[in-house]
Amino acid sequence: xxxxDISLSPAPRYRPSLSLKTKLRAYFGSPINSxxxxxxxxxxxxxxxxxxxxxxxxxxxxxxxxxxxxxxxACWPFLVAKxxxxxxxxxxxxxQWRPLLALLLFFGTCGTAMVPVFWxxxxxxxxxxxxxxxxxxxxxxxxxxxxxxxxxxxxxxLSFMLSAVGLxxxxxxxxxxxxARASELxxxxxLAVVFIELVRGVPLISVLFMxxxxxxLFLPSGFNIDNLLRAQVxxxxxxxxxxxxxxxxxxxxxxxGQAEAASAMGLHYWQTMRLIVLPQALKIVIxxxxxxxxxxxxxxxxxxxxxxxxxxxxxxxxxxxxQWQGIAVLEGYVFAxxxxxxxxxxxxxxxxxxxxxFRVGHD
Amino acid sequence: xxxxxxxxRLNFRDNRTRGILYQCLCVAGVAAxxxxxxxxxxxxxxxxxxxxxxxxxxxxAGFVISQSPIDYQPSDSYAxxxxxxxxxxxxxxxxxxxxxxxxGTLVGIxxxxxxxxxxxxMLLYVEALRNVPLLLLLFxxxxxxxxxxxxxxxxxxxxxxxxxxxxxxxxxSLEWSxxxxxxxxxxxxxxxxxxxxxxxxxxxRIESGADQSARPLVGALAIVPPALVWLVLRPELNLSLxxxxxxxxxxxxxxxxxxxxxxxxxxxxxxxNVAEIVRSGILSIRKGQRExxxxxxxxxxHIMRLVVLPQALRVIIxxMTSAYLNVFKNSSLAIAIGYPDVVMVSNTTMxxxxxxxxxxxxxxxxxxxxxxxxSLFMNWYNARVALRxx
Numbered sequence: 001x002x003x004x005d006i007s008l009s010p011a012p013r014y015r016p017s018l019s020l021k022t023k024l025r026a027y028f029g030s031p032i033n034s035x036x037x038x039x040x041x042x043x044x045x046x047x048x049x050x051x052x053x054x055x056x057x058x059x060x061x062x063x064x065x066x067x068x069x070x071x072x073x074a075c076w077p078f079l080v081a082k083x084x085x086x087x088x089x090x091x092x093x094x095x096q097w098r099p100l101l102a103l104l105l106f107f108g109t110c111g112t113a114m115v116p117v118f119w120x121x122x123x124x125x126x127x128x129x130x131x132x133x134x135x136x137x138x139x140x141x142x143x144x145x146x147x148x149x150x151x152x153x154x155x156x157x158l159s160f161m162l163s164a165v166g167l168x169x170x171x172x173x174x175x176x177x178x179x180a181r182a183s184e185l186x187x188x189x190x191l192a193v194v195f196i197e198l199v200r201g202v203p204l205i206s207v208l209f210m211x212x213x214x215x216x217l218f219l220p221s222g223f224n225i226d227n228l229l230r231a232q233v234x235x236x237x238x239x240x241x242x243x244x245x246x247x248x249x250x251x252x253x254x255x256x257g258q259a260e261a262a263s264a265m266g267l268h269y270w271q272t273m274r275l276i277v278l279p280q281a282l283k284i285v286i287x288x289x290x291x292x293x294x295x296x297x298x299x300x301x302x303x304x305x306x307x308x309x310x311x312x313x314x315x316x317x318x319x320x321x322x323q324w325q326g327i328a329v330l331e332g333y334v335f336a337x338x339x340x341x342x343x344x345x346x347x348x349x350x351x352x353x354x355x356x357x358f359r360v361g362h363d
Numbered sequence: 364x365x366x367x368x369x370x371x372r373l374n375f376r377d378n379r380t381r382g383i384l385y386q387c388l389c390v391a392g393v394a395a396x397x398x399x400x401x402x403x404x405x406x407x408x409x410x411x412x413x414x415x416x417x418x419x420x421x422x423x424a425g426f427v428i429s430q431s432p433i434d435y436q437p438s439d440s441y442a443x444x445x446x447x448x449x450x451x452x453x454x455x456x457x458x459x460x461x462x463x464x465x466x467g468t469l470v471g472i473x474x475x476x477x478x479x480x481x482x483x484x485m486l487l488y489v490e491a492l493r494n495v496p497l498l499l500l501l502f503x504x505x506x507x508x509x510x511x512x513x514x515x516x517x518x519x520x521x522x523x524x525x526x527x528x529x530x531x532x533x534x535x536s537l538e539w540s541x542x543x544x545x546x547x548x549x550x551x552x553x554x555x556x557x558x559x560x561x562x563x564x565x566x567x568r569i570e571s572g573a574d575q576s577a578r579p580l581v582g583a584l585a586i587v588p589p590a591l592v593w594l595v596l597r598p599e600l601n602l603s604l605x606x607x608x609x610x611x612x613x614x615x616x617x618x619x620x621x622x623x624x625x626x627x628x629x630x631x632x633x634x635x636n637v638a639e640i641v642r643s644g645i646l647s648i649r650k651g652q653r654e655x656x657x658x659x660x661x662x663x664x665h666i667m668r669l670v671v672l673p674q675a676l677r678v679i680i681x682x683m684t685s686a687y688l689n690v691f692k693n694s695s696l697a698i699a700i701g702y703p704d705v706v707m708v709s710n711t712t713m714x715x716x717x718x719x720x721x722x723x724x725x726x727x728x729x730x731x732x733x734x735x736x737x738s739l740f741m742n743w744y745n746a747r748v749a750l751r752x753x
Contacts, residue, residue, distance in 0.1 A: 026479055033478050040480040187386035191393060201734040202727045203692040205706060210727075213719045217407045218400045298496035305699055312499055329510045333503045337495045344494035 054330075068327050078328035079335060082318040086335070089154020089314040095146065099157040102137040105130055106160055114350055116357065134161075150228045154309030156339070158228075162300045162310065166235035167243075167293055173236065174243025175282075179273060181244065182251050192244070199241035205302055207234045212306040231303045239296055246288050250281035283358060290351035294344050312336055404720070417725075419716045420445070426711050428703045430619050441712055448708030449729055455622065455704065456691045459629035463690065466630065467637025474642050485638070492635035498696055500632055505624035505700045524604045532623045533605035536616035542596045546589050553588035557581045621702040625694065633690045640686060644679035645671075676748045684741035688734055695730070705729055 027037045058073025068075035088096045109130040112118050138157065141147035153161075180192035199207065211234035212227065219225065254277060262272040304313040318324070319332040408415055420442040427437050431447045432454060473485040492500070509529055513519065518528035526533040561581050605617075648671050656670040697704035709722040716722075 026477065029477075036476070036478050036481050040478075040484050043484070185382050185386050187390050191389065198731065201731040203695040203706075203730060205695045205698070206723065206727050206730065209706075209710075210723055213713070214723060217404050217719065220403050221407055221410060294494075298494075301496040301498040302696070304498070305696075312496070312502075316502070326510065329506045330503075333499065333506060336499055337503065340496055340499065341491070341494045345490065348490075348494065 065324055065327050068324075074334075075328045075331050078318075078324055078331050082321070082324070085155075086311070086315050086318050086332075087155045088157065089309045089317075090152050091154060092146075092148060092152065095140075095148060098137045098140070098145065098148075099153075099155070102134045103157050103160070105134055105137075106157075106164070110164075150226055153228065155314045156311045158309065159297075159300050159311040162228075162232060162235060162303060162308075163293075163297045165232060166239055166300070167296060169236045170239035170243055173240035175247055175278065177240055177244035178247035178251060181248055196241045196244050199238055200245070204234075204238050204299055205305060207238045208302060208306045210234065227306075228308060231306060231308055235296070235300065235303075239292075242292055242296075243289070246285050246292055247281065249288070250283075250285035251277065253284050254281050286358060287351050287355040290347060290354065294347045294351070297347070298340065298344060311339065413717055413719075415718070415721070417721055419712070419718060419721070422716075424712070424715075426715065428708065429701075430622060430703060441716075444708050444712065445705065445725065448703060448705035448726075451702065452691075452694050452697070452704040452706075452729075453733075455625055455629065455697070455702070456694045459626055459633060459694070460687050460690050462626070462630035463633035463637050463686075467634035468641050470634060470638035471641030471645070474638060475645060489635045489638050492632055493639075497628065497632045497693055498699055501624060501628040501696055501700055504628045504631075505620065508620045508624050526605055527623075529620065530617075531620045532618040534616050534618065535604045545596065546592050549592040550585075550589040553585045556588075557585040560584055619702075621697070621700050624700055625697050625702045629690055629693060632693070633686060636686045636689070637683070640679055640682045644675040647678045648674050673748060677745075680741065680745045680748060684738060684745070687741070688737055691733065691737065692730065 026033075028034045054073050056073075058071055059076060060068050060071045060073065061076050063077050065075075065078075068077065084093075084096060088099050091099055109127055113123055113127065136143065136145070138153065138161075139148060139150070177192050177196060180188050181196065183189050183192070208231060211230040215225065215230050215233070258280065259272055259277055262276040267275065300310060301312045303310050304316070309317070315332045315336045319328055421440050423438055424441045424444040425437050426444070428435055428444060428447050430451065432450045433447060435443060435447045470485050470488055473481050474489065476482050476485075508531070512527060512529040515526075515528045515530055518526040518533070521527050524535045564581070652670055652674065653666055656666040661669065694704060695706045698707040698710060701707070705726050709726040712722045713719050
């Protein structure tokens with residue numbers, strides 16, 4: 001307890017005040033170092049010159065596709081004209097305030113969930129409530145909102161939904177799989193190992209293919225499931241196997257005495273796991289889990305290949321618009337890259353923050 | 364021990380009984396689920412009159428594959444098309460892994476540079492590549508090659524005889540003859556002999572402490588056999604160099620834009636991971652190790668080879684294995700930009716034959732077996748360099 005309190009307020013870092021000469025020595029200390037510094041400056045200058053001239057100097061800020069075609073720089077009018085399509089896809093134009101609201105609600109919920117102070121039972125219920133509201137906003141059909149079928153969903157909300165729902169559902173499944181793999185019962189262990197290794201040995205795209213092409217064959221005739229749901233099931237199963245491996249690392253890192261002491265106290269298996277083992281094991285693996293989540297957020301782009309309109313696909317569709325075709329190739333991809341970069345980098349920074357926070361007095 | 368001696372009775376308060384019961388329930392549940400799915404599949408297939416079985420593999424494929432390491436015609440069978448896909452996957456994965464290892468190692472070392480500017484620049488490289496989805500990177504590479512690069516007649520000349528244009532990369536190629544195969548075999552044999560001799564020398568040195576005075580022999584063993592064969596056979600060196608014509612590049616080997624985009628995208632994204640792995644590997648070696656080696660009088664090259672590298676490799680190899688496995692699995696994104704890898708060939712097969720289960724099962728099997736092969740090899744290598752504890 002004491003160690004935790006201390007770790008919450010890190011000691012002020014010792015920062016010796018360096019004279020200019022000492023600072024310069026890091027850059028020009030030796031001949032080789034000077035060459036490296038000059039080389040780096042040249043590279044940065046070259047890159048900056050091109051980026052600035054593309055983004056601003058040669059760019060078109062207002063105008064038509066024809067003007068964009070003449071200039072070599074970025075075509076900002078493309079972004080202005082297509083931003084709503086890129087963000088929301090084919091969602092009915094008049095109703096697009098709904099996905100926007102859902103997106104904002106999603107960000108709000110995630111932002112709250114990222115603050116450790118709010119962690120607890122209330123957050124779980126709040127998250128569930130937010131989930132229900134988001135689905136109501138997106139799908140509609142009752143309480144005054146018009147019904148919008150999932151085939152019309154697209155863009156950024158779809159990307160976030162696929163990854164968020166995927167991870168939320170995959171997490172308990174992954175924990176169960178990890179427990180099964182660490183189980184003392186051989187049959188259960190073998191089943192878990194086979195599932196985990198099978199899924200981890202094949203690429204995500206093959207699982208997506210399987211879901212979109214083979215799942216209808218696996219279900220009884222007349223029972224048809226939505227295209228979006230198929231991809232979602234594939235992502236859940238795929239993510240569960242990877243989460244299971246990460247959680248297994250946490251289970252292995254825990255001293256065996258913990259579980260033994262718990263059973264000596266008379267707790268049965270599920271009590272031991274729920275009260276003693278999992279809280280400690282999951283705490284260890286939070287940073288790698290967040291990196292895994294970043295990876296899965298990026299991997300949801302693969303659903304384009306099975307024909308879902310995620311954010312990357314709506315961007316590509318906007319670029320294929322006959323009016324803009326061949327004009328805004330770089331613009332579209334760079335915009336998509338920046339969006340993904342912002343969200344992934346935020347999660348990465350958060351993961352590093354958690355890593356610092358959970359480093360409790362071991363080193 | 365007591366538990367094992369008591370005769371088995373059906374007692375649900377006994378953990379052992381309950382364990383067996385749970386396992387039976389679990390296996391029965393999985394079996395029932397499997398049977399249910401299987402019966403659904405067979406019913407659905409019969410109802411939609413979809414053919415089953417792998418007999419389609421021997422029928423004529425009839426589609427063109429734009430790039431193939433072996434001779435392939437549309438009149439060949441589906442099995443051969445699949446083989447071409449597998450070879451394409453392996454080729455791009457190996458090349459991307461090699462490129463990623465080289466670039467990633469340099470970037471990883473650069474991140475540890477004492478020069479803050481270089482370290483920050485390399486950090487920027489790693490972060491930018493790790494935070495952009497690979498698929499987007501592939502699309503971007505492909506778009507840059509196809510739409511931004513100049514047409515063939517004003518192709519960029521990257522190196523002498525290496526041309527980059529919107530129709531891909533042109534590189535010099537060697538017209539391979541049987542003479543070359545013999546020389547390559549001689550080279551392999553020479554390297555094998557040199558390796559054996561070096562091992563023998565090392566063993567003798569460890570046993571007797573005698574210095575390796577016969578070291579030049581190692582080099583000679585490696586070089587002399589292929590050189591002798593070369594002199595005897597005197598093969599014609601038919602190096603085909605690409606040359607810039609008026610409208611097209613003549614000669615040389617031509618790599619399609621799809622291949623180049625996939626190779627560059629895969630290598631870039633993997634190099635960021637490799638850089639992080641190498642960096643953490645080097646950081647894991649404590650400074651004292653280097654200093655102690657230097658105090659013992661080892662030369663810098665020996666410090667690196669005998670002290671730092673063996674310890675760093677131990678940390679580096681397990682994550683490297685998964686990095687290589689990722690490159691291999693990520694190469695399946697080839698289908699998005701149209702490189703004919705095993706997934707794309709299977710997809711075409713699926714569309715043409717109407718059979719979905721068999722092609723998907725086949726390419727999953729290919730990925731699984733190759734993944735297992737890669738991990739077995741890397742585990743073997745890892746066991747060789749791992750710390751031998753008593």
